[in-house]
Each structure stands twice: as structure tokens, then as C-alpha cells.
Amino acid sequence: MLLPFVEWMEASAMGTAIRESTWAFAFIESIHLLALSVIGGAVLVVDLRLLNLGLKKHSVAELARDAWKWQNVALVVLIFTGIGLFSSEALKCYYSTPFWVKMTTLVSAIFFSWVVRRRVIFAADGAVSPTARRTVALLSVTLWFVVAAAGRWIGFSG
Amino acid sequence: MSLLPFCQWLAETRGSIALHESLYMYPLVESTHVIALCLFIGMTVILDFRLVGIGFTSVPLTDITRRLGPWMQAGFVVMVITGVLLFYAIPVRSYQNIFFRVKVIFLILAGLNAAVFQWGIYRRVAEWNMDKKVPRRAFMAGVFSLILWSGIIIAGRMIAYNWFDCDRKQSEFITWAAGCTPHED
Numbered sequence: 001m002l003l004p005f006v007e008w009m010e011a012s013a014m015g016t017a018i019r020e021s022t023w024a025f026a027f028i029e030s031i032h033l034l035a036l037s038v039i040g041g042a043v044l045v046v047d048l049r050l051l052n053l054g055l056k057k058h059s060v061a062e063l064a065r066d067a068w069k070w071q072n073v074a075l076v077v078l079i080f081t082g083i084g085l086f087s088s089e090a091l092k093c094y095y096s097t098p099f100w101v102k103m104t105t106l107v108s109a110i111f112f113s114w115v116v117r118r119r120v121i122f123a124a125d126g127a128v129s130p131t132a133r134r135t136v137a138l139l140s141v142t143l144w145f146v147v148a149a150a151g152r153w154i155g156f157s158g
Numbered sequence: 159m160s161l162l163p164f165c166q167w168l169a170e171t172r173g174s175i176a177l178h179e180s181l182y183m184y185p186l187v188e189s190t191h192v193i194a195l196c197l198f199i200g201m202t203v204i205l206d207f208r209l210v211g212i213g214f215t216s217v218p219l220t221d222i223t224r225r226l227g228p229w230m231q232a233g234f235v236v237m238v239i240t241g242v243l244l245f246y247a248i249p250v251r252s253y254q255n256i257f258f259r260v261k262v263i264f265l266i267l268a269g270l271n272a273a274v275f276q277w278g279i280y281r282r283v284a285e286w287n288m289d290k291k292v293p294r295r296a297f298m299a300g301v302f303s304l305i306l307w308s309g310i311i312i313a314g315r316m317i318a319y320n321w322f323d324c325d326r327k328q329s330e331f332i333t334w335a336a337g338c339t340p341h342e343d
Contacts, residue, residue, distance in 0.1 A: 026319055030312040033195070037311065040196025041203040045214075048229065055225045058217055066213040145193065152192050156185040 006094040015087035025088055032081040036148060039074035042067045043144055046121055050137035052130070060133070064121035075110070098153035105150065109143035162337065165249040177247040184247055191240040198233025199307055201226050209300025215290040219283055256322045256336045261313040268306040275299035 018024040046067045048054035093099040120128050120136045205222050207213035245252050252258045279295040286293055324338035
């Protein structure tokens with residue numbers, strides 16, 4: 001069902017241009033990595049705080065104000081550069097298990113961030129139980145970890 | 159002085175060959191290197207954003223350095239260990255790789271930048287700890303850190319490409335900069 005779309009992406013002008021250029025893929029990949037380090041910091045600084053580690057003196061909501069903004073800026077850059085990378089090797093990705101692991105966890109991580117975690121990190125102090133906060137942080141770290149690790153593994157397969 | 163003979167000797171050691179040829183160990187080490195990047199550079203980015211004034215400006219600087227410092231250091235240790243292992247697996251090609259050399263230079267500069275910050279303006283942090291707009295020298299330390307670590311990530315990623323490898327025909331400049339030797343295979 002998705003194959004026609006993947007074939008269209010692979011044949012698209014963007015996919016062809018990136019694939020045929022010597023530098024394009026490497027350059028886009030580097031930007032992808034820069035955004036990865038930003039989202040890493042933005043997610044971790046809040047998740048550590050939810051686990052009662054790191055910046056303990058500050059409220060979660062205070063840290064979340066800036067961290068949430070940068071998390072989403074980085075996410076937008078990651079998605080756009082990711083689409084570029086995907087288009088240049090769409091068929092390879094289609095047949096890659098790590099790619100589908102990454103996409104599944106990525107959708108879960110974004111959904112979880114926006115629906116559950118966002119409410120928890122912006123909630124007033126004491127409104128969410130410590131156990132719930134810890135669970136949210138662990139789920140968040142785990143989901144993003146799998147996204148990054150599976151993403152790296154796309155490059156090792158096939 | 160050339161480190162090439164040392165790299166050639168290293169490449170012949172059993173551990174280097176084993177890691178180089180390993181089906182899973184090498185990718186695992188490389189993935190760990192990338193994941194640790196999220197922790198180490200992620201925390202560095204938080205500190206730099208604070209210095210540059212584009213995030214976390216309500217947090218006193220010493221809270222960030224003291225509370226996030228240990229996490230940054232933990233990430234750094236993992237980066238160094240996995241980085242050394244990656245070099246150990248492919249010593250000669252890395253040594254003669256132009257991007258690897260750029261990365262090493264940038265790493266030294268990033269270290270100097272951090273040292274200048276730590277032994278300079280940071281000593282008087284008590285005077286500006288709560289300021290949203292930090293002194294110019296602290297601001298510049300943040301700017302340089304962001305630029306240098308970005309360069310390190312980009313150069314590090316580029317090591318994987320063989321555009322400037324010595325076994326391909328290269329310009330005189332690249333031959334010199336990458337330390338290519340006449341064919342001796």
C-alpha cells in the first residue's frame with residue numbers, strides 16, 4: 001500500500017538530486033545530527049528533572065518553557081532533513097527493519113510528547129504524582145533512545 | 159614527526175582487527191558514540207544556550223554547571239571511550255583522513271575555549287550568576303562552543319566518506335593535509 005508512495009519519493013526530483021549529488025546527503029545528514037544533539041539536550045534536561053535529577057531546584061514547568069520550544073524547533077529540523085534523507089534512498093528504507101522500528105517509535109514519541117508529556121511538564125507543582133512524573137520521563141527517554149538508535153542502525157543495514 | 163608507523167602497528171594488533179571485522183561490535187560502538195552525543199552535546203547545548211541568552215535564562219549559571227555538569231562529564235567519558243575504540247578499529251585510514259584531522263583540531267580548540275572560560279570569566283561567576291545577559295566574554299565562550307561542537311559533529315560525520323582518501327587521486331593540498339604517503343602497498 002505504501003510502496004507506490006515510496007517509489008514516487010525515490011523518483012522525485014528531490015530524491016534524485018540528493019542521491020546524485022556528492023555532498024548533499026552528507027550535508028543534510030550533518031544537520032540532522034546537529035538537531036539530534038539539540039533535541040537530546042531539550043528532552044533530557046526536562047526528563048532528568050522529572051526523575052528528580054539534574055536541575056532539582058527549579059520547577060519542571062520553568063525548565064519546560066524553553067526546553068519545549070527547542071525540542072520542537074529541533075524536531076521540525078529533524079523531520080525536514082529526515083524527509084530529504086529518506087527521499088534519496090526511499091526504497092532501501094522501505095525494505096529496512098530499523099527504518100520501520102524508527103518510524104513506529106517516532107510517531108509514538110511525538111504523540112506521547114504532545115498528548116501526555118506536554119500536560120505533565122506544564123502542570124502546576126504537585127498536580128502530578130511523583131510516580132506518574134517518573135513514568136512519563138522513563139517512557140520519554142526510552143522512546144527517543146529507540147528512535148535515535150534505530151535511526152543510526154538504518155545506515156548499517158543493507 | 160609522523161604517527162603513521164604507530165597507526166600501522168596499531169592496525170596490525172589483534173584487537174584492532176577483531177573490532178574492525180566485527181559484525182555487531184563496531185556498529186554498537188558507533189551507535190553508542192551517537193547516543194552519547196545526545197547526552198554530552200545535549201547538555202553542552204543547554205549551557206551554551208544559557209550563555210548566549212536563547213534559553214534557560216531564569217536558571218542561575220552555577221545551577222547548570224553544578225547540576226548538569228556531572229551528566230555532561232558522564233556523556234563525555236562515553237564519547238571519548240567509544241571515540242578511541244572507533245579510531246582503534248580503523249587507525250591508518252582515520253589518521254590520514256582530512257575530516258578526522260579537522261575534528262581533532264576543533265576538539266583541541268573546544269578544549270581551549272572551555273579552559274579559557276573556566277579559568278577566566280567563570281571565576282567571577284558570583285558577580286553575574288543571575289544575569290540574563292552574561293558578560294561579553296562568557297557570551298563569546300557560548301558562541302565559540304556552539305560553533306566548534308557543530309564543526310566537530312559535521313567533521314565527525316564526514317569521516318565516513320572517502321572523497322579525500324589517500325588511495326584516490328588527490329590534489330597536492332589534500333595530499334599534504336591528510337599526510338598521504340607515496341604508495342607502498
